[in-house]
Amino acid sequence: MIYMSMRDQINQCLAEGRLFQVFPMLPGSRVSRVLLASPEIYRLVTGPWSDESEEIRCGRLWADFDRFVEGRLISVALDNPYHKPRTTYLARMDPGGDEVWEIRSRDPRPAMRIFGRFAEKDVFVALNWDYRANLGGPGSEPFKIEMRRCKAKWRQCVPTYPAFSGATVDDYSSNGFPV
């Protein structure tokens, strides 16, 4: 039996095309946080898209991803999944112990939610997504289904390790401010 660390398992996924690293779109931009994406997420930003509105929407999503990757200031909701400000960028979902997070790409409509988990500080693995309008109210069954999908996809990538867990926003992300 070969011992593989979580980093080894992630690297294996990258080598096999089961994960992709999302880089800033502009050459020369700094990479301060790591965003890894499943093929499902990666194709949102690489296209092709079904029409112009989808292309525009995904262009804005890529800019949202770059905000994370370039280490810019982000708002992070850790312990208030149902009372966070509408404008929160990154939020941990309920129950917090599941360590499923969402990147909230709100603008322009239709808003999108990108679900994923932290592998370690400043390393986020984005695994599945849906339009916000398809997810119903906070805590709804569609949200729970996406959380289960996220955990299942995590287990496919990193079968022997739980998601990273921390106590403060700074444990998860540098240059994040708690909301």
Place this chain on the structure above:
Amino acid sequence: MTTPQTDFLSEIQTDRPIPLGKLAYFRERFRDRLYELVLSEFLKRERTGELTKAEVARRIGRKPEQITRWLGAPGNWTLETVSDLLLAIGKAELNFKLAPLLGRCSANFHGAEWLYLPPVATSTTRLIDPIGKTPETSGSADQEQAIEVVA
């Protein structure tokens, strides 16, 4: 696999029409960078007890809840908003300088030394399936608005 960075600027480099997705990307990036500048200035002063949202509101003749909305996201900002916030928060104005997009060096650091870095992908290696989801259309924007307020 990696994102094909060099492809991204090809239309800009060659004076071809710029695709809508790239226009959207740069609009959002522009807004984000302004937002980060203003918000980080505010947070810096708020942490030292120099400034509150109420004080910003008083200085520019707005209600505190308006300042909260503006500092929450830049979605509805106008040029006037930026000017007002910079004056009230930073006692400053913007210093303009163009940063050419072409001729930028490729980044040689990909965020974590332990990460596997495969050969750079080209546009021909992009995934070909469409994204395959549609948002619910019946009242989705209104529904989202209502849900977000509660959340």
